[in-house]
Amino acid sequence: MELWRNRCVKAAGKRGPVIATVLKSNDNAEVEPLCDRYARVRGLTLALAAPLSDADSTIQSMPDASPAKWHLAHTTWFFETFLLRDRAVGYRGRNEEWAFLFNSYYEAEGPRIARFARGLLSRPALVDVLAWRAQVDEAMAGLIGRDAETDALIALGLAHEEQHQELLLTDIKHALWRNPLGPAMWLSEGRAPVDLPSTGWWQHPGGIVGVGHDRPGFAFDCEEPAHEVLLRPFALAQALVTNGEWLAFMADGGYSRAALWLSDGWDRVRSDGWGAPMYWRERDGGWERFTLGGWQPVDADAPVSHISFFEAEAFAAWAGARLPTEQEWEALAASGDANSGRQLDVAGPVDPVAEGAPSLFGNCWQWTRSAYVPYPGFRAAEGAVGEYNGKFMSGQCVLRGGSCATPRGHMRASYRNFFQPEKRWQFSGLRLAKDI
Amino acid sequence: MELWRNRCVKAAGKRGPVIATVLKSNDNAEVEPLCDRYARVRGLTLALAAPLSDADSTIQSMPDASPAKWHLAHTTWFFETFLLRDRAVGYRGRNEEWAFLFNSYYEAEGPRIARFARGLLSRPALVDVLAWRAQVDEAMAGLIGRDAETDALIALGLAHEEQHQELLLTDIKHALWRNPLGPAMWLSEGRAPVDLPSTGWWQHPGGIVGVGHDRPGFAFDCEEPAHEVLLRPFALAQALVTNGEWLAFMADGGYSRAALWLSDGWDRVRSDGWGAPMYWRERDGGWERFTLGGWQPVDADAPVSHISFFEAEAFAAWAGARLPTEQEWEALAASGDANSGRQLDVAGPVDPVAEGAPSLFGNCWQWTRSAYVPYPGFRAAEGAVGEYNGKFMSGQCVLRGGSCATPRGHMRASYRNFFQPEKRWQFSGLRLAKDI
Amino acid sequence: MELWRNRCVKAAGKRGPVIATVLKSNDNAEVEPLCDRYARVRGLTLALAAPLSDADSTIQSMPDASPAKWHLAHTTWFFETFLLRDRAVGYRGRNEEWAFLFNSYYEAEGPRIARFARGLLSRPALVDVLAWRAQVDEAMAGLIGRDAETDALIALGLAHEEQHQELLLTDIKHALWRNPLGPAMWLSEGRAPVDLPSTGWWQHPGGIVGVGHDRPGFAFDCEEPAHEVLLRPFALAQALVTNGEWLAFMADGGYSRAALWLSDGWDRVRSDGWGAPMYWRERDGGWERFTLGGWQPVDADAPVSHISFFEAEAFAAWAGARLPTEQEWEALAASGDANSGRQLDVAGPVDPVAEGAPSLFGNCWQWTRSAYVPYPGFRAAEGAVGEYNGKFMSGQCVLRGGSCATPRGHMRASYRNFFQPEKRWQFSGLRLAKDI
């Protein structure tokens, strides 16, 4: 790290001190220099992929998921395309054909391989992609701290890479799960202590509250502009819904009572045969769930995860409650009362039990009943980077919080994650809300 | 009508005067007795179906659409099931197997025929369904005015039937369009005068405004509870976007520039080959559109119709504007300035030109950028009728206003229509909005 | 008929006597004048469609099937297109757009409506199609007997119409079956006497035998050229497999033992959930089957029908026998021993029991293990008519015999019917064979 920092400082030359970016989300305003942050984020991606073989990193188990090798390459393509290509004098891309392979969805950057064909790329090999990462990192040293606009773009690239760190984990989990051998990504290190779920409610008086990002530090475009909304009084559960509560829902016919479900959700129950959260199976009279540490017994006290929005809605109806809106969630998160979540670090093996310790942040992404639509006054940025979030604002639901697989420093109260309502392969759970 | 009214009054007996329901939407509070309303609404359905043969009324041209005969039967099933079955002593349903055929989506009412199999029902014949309508109407005379709860349920049945009147028209239009012969439902009566589109903007100062239904008169469950929201200042275009403006969008590459589109919309452009609004075709260097009066030239001054939410969004991006939210739309509609729409009567032949005279209400349903989600404090009603709207609150966009095919008296400022963002077979257009 | 005959004779004028065509198949060489045959065949089509309403005749219940109205129109289109258009001076087609609607698959005759869209044609109405039939018949009177080539083409048109008579029945049966009300096409006239199935075998010594059509009278192109083949000694069962035998197969796990099935057949069993012949259902502990006379109990002594080639193969494997080849079937049919089938007349209501009296001809089409490939020396005819059979020679299996729905005079020993191996909506059964 020392070496890297020196290289960055030297490359930045007379252009002044390396700029700082806000590290800790939740707005604690801890400061981390950008060059350190670059090294840390890029290094974490490598650490996460370390247990994977060439073949593990190549396969794609469904169109929603991408191969690990693809995540390694795509995040690198981002820096090469949006930073080095235009700003690093004399930089030569590794292979101009690779842009076709590793562009995700940027129409402005030209055509790209069909999404489901990502799993057909045995070449370039994992080792070739790792070499590319090293080459790009080397060249990036010369850009960090050059000017504010460049640094902002680098910060975007790093936040983007952190998103892909989580996706790398959710996607490889799916791929390993599809293998009948049930291989583990890493060994479980035994049972972590699980805090007993609290059962109380946090109350909020409603009124006009501020929503959206309005502080120093990085945020995605969709978190802006900050604005005010009018809320009614409400309460949020202090604990996430647990596996034990979910088992009660199942035992009470939760998956067979149409009246609990949205119409599209009920169709999905029948067409896809849902009867339990994703990654669960029944064995010897009990339930197991697949984790990155292989198959494990279901822990009744841990938060339920890998459920769809439709399931979350049905559970809430069964429980006589409802899902929060994203504005309610954020208002409470910003109020300070609920902001004591334990931060998890996924640089080491993810503890399969830790996929569920109770907290407002950091265990599961929490479905809200809010559709992912633009904030008042939202404008997409110009150019290819403007495709970042805005163009996905249809057909998706907002999730708030962050999960056990979300990198440290990537969560914040204004963060808006989003997925289609039927998706289940993310670490997604729910927190109940009610009117007061 | 006199005869019918007497029969109702006599059936209601000593139980007091026939209750009144609010006829005019837009809250003008014109009062129409329920028995008159019943006769008028049920009669309009018959009038709309009058030009259709047995075969016309039987076919189904896509899963989204239903046969006209099915609409005639389903609206009748509603009265038989939710009113007569439980409240009319001694009433015997026509055929207990028909419930399986004509239930739409009420899970609480048991299984039903697959949606796309509705077009396979050559039996019962049109004449049998018409006889059933007469039998049900006869029995209903004895229920009108019995008590407030019954009358409320009848009012719901009539509002429900009005919804199906519009669907009957949109669905048969689709079916006739699929016929290469391009048959007309009725003759066009020649060009109606079209008001020139106004080009100004209605302005609204924002602030806290009331949204939702809070007056006497009928409303659907999803329009409640009334509540307050906080708006920024905004403006709405006084005119709907016209065909002429749409042709300019097309000429400027609107359907081939990915940057204008939501991601899901752009996928749809390519998968479905969209290049113009639905029902348009190019002939001899010009554009024609299919109407209930057959193929007609596209009128540049008329509002564009039969576009999807995705197309509306792309047009707004191209025009440097945006779609309104449903709250903005309602706030302006309730403000009185914009409330001068010409009401159309579809009891006679729909004038194909009249599918487009400018007004806030009554020409096309107008896509908003609001997802169809529950209002704060929304609770679905108990029982089967509770399935009415709430269970569709995912994956749909709100439309406001009303169209040339919406029955007189069925529109109001708080009305929330909703469809999936890719649907185009409704009379759906757009009105631009902007921040001020 | 007298009137019609006079009109034909008069129209034929001095051109000589009306030519005769062979009426009876099975080569009994009974002679029927062509003008009589024309009137009889065209009239039978009308008689078959007589019980159908406008809506009945319009609907299409699956892509394989066509609406009855379409059959009525397509057979008429055949005469207008291939006879009247080129040979009747001054004849004007009813509507040039109709060719697009009623061409089945003749590429040389231009584009046509997608197969599954046939069920969307509420217009032209049934009454319009019937008027067209009358107009064409009137004009055809002037062509019959004009010259040998014209008469041969007319004979082809009539054989073609007879094929569609059977399809009209199989297709409307499917449509009525899809209706949950289970409507009957006509009333069953009670139980017909069923001959007890014979249990013996017809033996054939093998050797060089002739196959294919080589006599006077009409045959389709695929039955030619006649040629010789070398057969081993074999035997064919004198009776078709019965429903009772099929129930034994079912009871013995026939639908759940993979080893009995061809691989593609076993896939189909699982994907389509086959567990009994098509049109069967279990009621009150017994089995019923749907017939043109509605739902009827399964008669154990009647031949099984509505089974696929895959099911026939599995049954034969279970029974320790095999299916015959089409050459074996024809060799035996031509030998005279097996040729005593009772001819059925479908001009009146089809007796639902008669869908199964035992005979070599006339109960069910019988699957053979022969693929539908060209005979040695086969050449398709020139022009559009050449598309008649040759282009379907891939992926289909040959059936021999004829069914209860095959018109009198349309069966013959050389006749090759063909369908894909998974089809079940035809009146298809099986006759066992074995080596000796």
Added chain:
Amino acid sequence: MELWRNRCVKAAGKRGPVIATVLKSNDNAEVEPLCDRYARVRGLTLALAAPLSDADSTIQSMPDASPAKWHLAHTTWFFETFLLRDRAVGYRGRNEEWAFLFNSYYEAEGPRIARFARGLLSRPALVDVLAWRAQVDEAMAGLIGRDAETDALIALGLAHEEQHQELLLTDIKHALWRNPLGPAMWLSEGRAPVDLPSTGWWQHPGGIVGVGHDRPGFAFDCEEPAHEVLLRPFALAQALVTNGEWLAFMADGGYSRAALWLSDGWDRVRSDGWGAPMYWRERDGGWERFTLGGWQPVDADAPVSHISFFEAEAFAAWAGARLPTEQEWEALAASGDANSGRQLDVAGPVDPVAEGAPSLFGNCWQWTRSAYVPYPGFRAAEGAVGEYNGKFMSGQCVLRGGSCATPRGHMRASYRNFFQPEKRWQFSGLRLAKDI
């Protein structure tokens, strides 16, 4: 090899000399000891897979194709399951879960992974599969020469492995082709000399000829029983159809004239957009084709390959000829005149030019117009091995000859290869036939 042979001899012990199997197909009756044959065949599989990485060997590019690693494992599973499990005392399978992964289609051997999920198996890794192969080979040394029945089963296992050698090549070719980088499996060694195509015809007088396997040496079950058929006089082209001739077909509108095509073929042309053989692309005004040596110019003199049955039929119709029947092909191949094909060895890199030197055997598999049906008197073997060929006898066409990827010694005159008529990823071409 010497070492291996000693081990086998020692293992066989007193049980007599190692039995011999016929090596050369085409019935030249060259004798190769079974232990040598085992070592040679198993070794060739390894040699073919040698250029592949862990990831290359894991991916699956379409359901029809299997991963190379799967081929390596499945052929090994065959020996473990059908030989070692029952006959090698004390043998322990490597991993009982692997049977679920590597069973292809043997219903009698229990359930198995869905075909398309074969590409999700990053574990076991390639190195694990290679270790398994070594373990099985070691154990097999003790079975070779034990008794005639065992040796016959081993010979079946080796013939089975030879089939998978060809599939390994056709499948990895498809996978590499799907990679936009167009990677080569091995380097092309430059242009091999191509014999000019001969243009004459081999004539055959017809009459009664023998068909099927009736000599010493190995054959698959479907090649038996040998029997006699009656043929008309015919001729076969001495040369396969070349790329140059195919270009002429294309230039003459071959892919756009419906009249040339079978109906199912024409549907496929339109649905799949066929306009040239598979693996062809247009570049800079000329045509290239993808080979295991990467993209290469199309050589006009080489035989065309990678065409479907439907394309072969259309070409033959265009050329005024037809495809041969499989009986004609075999009759001529057995006559000695045509039996001078150059044998190719694919143990070294396949020469991409050599995918096309003219000969009756060994360049491309040749589509016949014969459906794959059982020979008269065919009976499937008992047990799981009986699933070998018989259950695929529907919906497939016979190909004869052998290709550049068919192992030396695996071709013979009676060999019946078979694929569905639309498949193109095999090395499949055509040889014309005509009546004389």
